[in-house]
Amino acid sequence: MTQLTSRERFLRAIKRQEVDRIPLYDSAWAGTVERWHREGMPANVTWQKFFGFDIRHAYMLENSPLYETTVLEETETYKIQKTKWGATLKFFKHQDSTPQFLEYYITSPERWEEAKARMKATPDRIDWDYLKSAYPTWERNGEYRQLNLWFGFDVTHSWSTGLENVLIGMYEDPDWIRDMFDHYLSVQLELAEMILAAGYKFDGIHWPDDMGYKEKGFFSPDIYRELLKPYHKKATDWAHEHGMVVELHSCGYIEPLIPDLIDIGIDCLHPIEVKAGMDPVKIKQTYGRELAMRGGINALLWNHPDQLEAEVRRVIPILKEGSGYIYSTDHSIPNSASLADFKRITDLVVELGSYN
Numbered sequence: 001m002t003q004l005t006s007r008e009r010f011l012r013a014i015k016r017q018e019v020d021r022i023p024l025y026d027s028a029w030a031g032t033v034e035r036w037h038r039e040g041m042p043a044n045v046t047w048q049k050f051f052g053f054d055i056r057h058a059y060m061l062e063n064s065p066l067y068e069t070t071v072l073e074e075t076e077t078y079k080i081q082k083t084k085w086g087a088t089l090k091f092f093k094h095q096d097s098t099p100q101f102l103e104y105y106i107t108s109p110e111r112w113e114e115a116k117a118r119m120k121a122t123p124d125r126i127d128w129d130y131l132k133s134a135y136p137t138w139e140r141n142g143e144y145r146q147l148n149l150w151f152g153f154d155v156t157h158s159w160s161t162g163l164e165n166v167l168i169g170m171y172e173d174p175d176w177i178r179d180m181f182d183h184y185l186s187v188q189l190e191l192a193e194m195i196l197a198a199g200y201k202f203d204g205i206h207w208p209d210d211m212g213y214k215e216k217g218f219f220s221p222d223i224y225r226e227l228l229k230p231y232h233k234k235a236t237d238w239a240h241e242h243g244m245v246v247e248l249h250s251c252g253y254i255e256p257l258i259p260d261l262i263d264i265g266i267d268c269l270h271p272i273e274v275k276a277g278m279d280p281v282k283i284k285q286t287y288g289r290e291l292a293m294r295g296g297i298n299a300l301l302w303n304h305p306d307q308l309e310a311e312v313r314r315v316i317p318i319l320k321e322g323s324g325y326i327y328s329t330d331h332s333i334p335n336s337a338s339l340a341d342f343k344r345i346t347d348l349v350v351e352l353g354s355y356n
Contacts, residue, residue: 212252
């Protein structure tokens with residue numbers, strides 16, 4: 001088989017069609033990239049190009065209330081600021097981590113109505129200049145293009161409302177929760193329609209919705225089906241109607257939800273988090289004919305490169321069977337991954353993931 005472009009390789013793998021090799025796509029912490037530069041990676045090339053990873057570009061749709069972003073406190077080690085979602089976050093400057101959420105604003109149906117009134121699908125929320133300048137390059141280079149959505153359980157609790165408020169609301173005031181899920185998504189689909197109407201074409205959609213933690217989900221499958229599944233289905237149906245594939249990112253243990261995800265038409269599931277109890281081999285063997293996968297490589301094993309190599313040798317030949325697999329870690333590439341180790345493992349993945 002001739003060598004495919006990144007776009008062709010992603011689409012064919014997600015559709016479980018024949019490919020030349022498994023696609024490679026991942027994310028690296030900023031500190032990891034800094035380490036690689038210190039260890040010899042050229043400064044004038046992206047790490048994806050340097051290691052031969054496939055390229056995909058995402059355009060993020062803006063649906064926040066656009067509250068004023070203000071810095072409340074700043075030191076040499078951290079910064080505390082108000083976000084466009086009204087939340088107060090603490091960002092750490094010299095260590096790679098998720099921010100610490102200190103306080104939320106949209107904590108009641110009343111405050112939600114205030115925020116909702118600010119969340120309108122207007123053309124000025126789209127960065128038309130960026131699309132005009134970047135899109136031709138994506139198209140010319142044969143690179144995968146996706147629209148990133150921002151809705152659902154995870155982003156609602158983590159960025160605007162708080163986990164406790166959302167979980168209690170799912171039981172005591174489900175109409176409030178449904179309205180947030182629905183409005184987040186509706187604004188984004190309206191914006192996406194504007195972009196498509198302007199002549200821009202995208203290959204797929206992606207959204208993050210972490211629904212589990214270690215060995216457990218945040219809620220039962222029944223609650224998922226009642227409150228969240230309809231909006232996942234709405235997004236999936238919209239994408240398929242526009243000829244796009246669908247990738248859902250959901251960290252944590254979500255295996256009990258996989259039949260429902262297949263039922264609504266999710267094409268690819270990421271990240272298959274081994275650390276949380278997900279078994280990529282089992283999932284491939286059980287659902288691989290209906291669902292593509294990205295991930296399934298335990299990021300903690302970068303602390304033990306020899307164990308990581310053994311794991312890659314064990315799982316890649318199984319996960320690549322019949323196509324439908326995209327290589328990545330089950331979260332992101334940590335600072336413990338040296339340049340030499342990352343190059344060695346990547347070369348091994350390419351070798352094991354080839355179909356020629």
